[in-house]
Amino acid sequence: MSTEALARLAEERVDHRFKGLPPDADDLTVGELTAQRRNLFTDGFATPVLALSAERLEHNLRLMETYATRHGLAFAPHGKTSMAPQLFHRQLEHGAWGITLAMPHQVRVARAFGISRIFLANELVDPAALRWVAAELAADPSFRFICYVDSVRGVQLMDAALEGAARPVDVVVELGAGEGARTGVRTEAECLAVADAVAATDTLRLVGVAGYEGEVPQADPERVRAWLTRLVALAVDLDKAGKFARTEEIVVSAGGSAWFDSVAEVFAGIPELSLPVLKLLRSGAYVSHDDGHYRRITPFNRVPEEGALEPAFRLWSQVVSRPSPGQAFVNAGKRDAAHDLDLPSAQVVRRDGVERPATGIEVTRLSDQHAWLSTAPGAELEVGDWVGLGLSHPCTSFDKWPLIPVAEADGTVVDYVRTFF
Structure with a gap:
């Protein structure tokens, strides 16, 4: 299915x-084309x-493959960053265990392109989506699906929606990153109650624990490691209590893109449990x-001795107005550039086939279809110059x-990546 679906992307017509x-x-x-x-x-x-x-994309894929291998981590990169099935498959080719996603419609995209292992880093209580997942599991014995649970009420809703399902849905208890953080159970006692609720169903199977250290309030290395240590201790306690009796391996999962070094460090110290442990990193x-x-x-x-990732995006825009010596406008704005965390940065100027650094040029503001540039003396x-912009936050690029x-590097276009948002 994946080969045929990817081939169909190449058959799509280019148009407006x-x-x-x-x-x-x-x-x-x-x-x-x-x-x-x-x-x-x-x-x-x-x-x-x-x-x-092309070169930087390949470099980044290889670097994280070797990083995960070096640290004994399974890798399920978060696909919601790109929502690009071609990139999902390249990540799998570079050793990824599976793909992490955030929403049911993203899971549907991944399944349409043959992804057989999916970690949904979110709670799932929508009956229609749960019934669809159950049908996918019933139709494909090789399909592995895992999602979060963080409440007894959520377990009850899932159980009701999945009544009569052929296979149980695998779940992990999500440990919240702290008071005031995002989703997740706040206390270990509540985690145990959620685990007991799962054990009381036939439709769900508890396979591990997980969370997202990027939501630790006032995150720093010490606070992040402390939360990760709690996560590991939770896995140990649930294992001692016999809560993983229905699974073949115990999943312990964390890892956004800011603290995966801490994840690798703490996960290296996971003690021997009653079953093999899948140490699952999810940086995307x-x-x-x-x-x-x-x-x-x-x-x-x-x-730094681990290597360095390389920015792979560049947004090419064109100067359309130069109304004053200190001001210019290019034809890329909020509709084109990521801007939820930082403004784009002017990197290079291209004219008549020659590139030079964008010295003295700064993006100060974005309108819908324009970037405002401040230009220093000299x-x-x-008008007509191309300006290459660096972007912040790939999730919104x-x-x-x-x-x-x-x-x-010479501008030769060797592929086109289709996204599905």
Whole structure:
């Protein structure tokens, strides 16, 4: 199914739905356009256009594969960052155990493209979605699905929706990251009550514990490690209480993109339990990385000997107005650039095939379709110049572009990544 579904992506017709692509490519299939190996800068692409670096994308995939292997971690990268089935499969090719997702409709996308192991890092109490999951499990014995639970009431709702299901749904108790954090059980006593509620059903099977350390209030290495230590202790206590009697392995899972070094450190100390332990890391933003939020907080900054991720996105825009010596406007705005955490950064200026650093040029504001640039005295910038922008927070970059060119360093476009948000 996955091969056929991915092949169908190449058969999709290029048209007005896909911004930035060459207008003269209309009615070509994506596969036909890919085969032409057009150049991003000289072969008809229109600004603004978002591009992924082919080399940096491959570097990031390889780096996290080796990182997980080195630290004895299974890896289920969070797919909600990209929602790109082609990238899901590349992550699996680079050793990923499966794919993490956040919402039922994302699970449907992943299943449509043949993903056989899915970790839903969220509670799931919607009856229609649960019945769909049950049908998928019944139809495909190889399908592995795990989701959070964090309340007795949630367990009851799941049990009612899944009545008569052929296979139980695997669940992990989500330990909350602290008072005032997001979802998750707040106390160990409540965790035990949730585990007991699961054990009282035939429709659910408790397979482990999980959570998200990125929600630890006032997160720092000490607080994050303390919460991760609680998570491991919870797994140990539930195992001693016999709560994993119906499973073959115990899942202990955490790991966003800011603290996976702490996850690796604490998980290395998980003691021997009654069953094999699946130490499941879920970091996802690495695949494209970024030029803002994650570049500042990546664990590789704290442990540089482990390697370094590389920002793989660049948003190419064009100067459309230069109304004063200190001001310019390019044709990319909120509809095109991630802006929920940081503004884009001006990196390079391109004119007549020559690139130079965007010295003295700063993005100060975004409108819907424009970025406001402040230009220092002597900054060389003219109407018609292309400005390459670095982006912050990949989670809100992919969702603005349904078809993204993947370009080599010289601008040759070698692939197109289809997203589904």
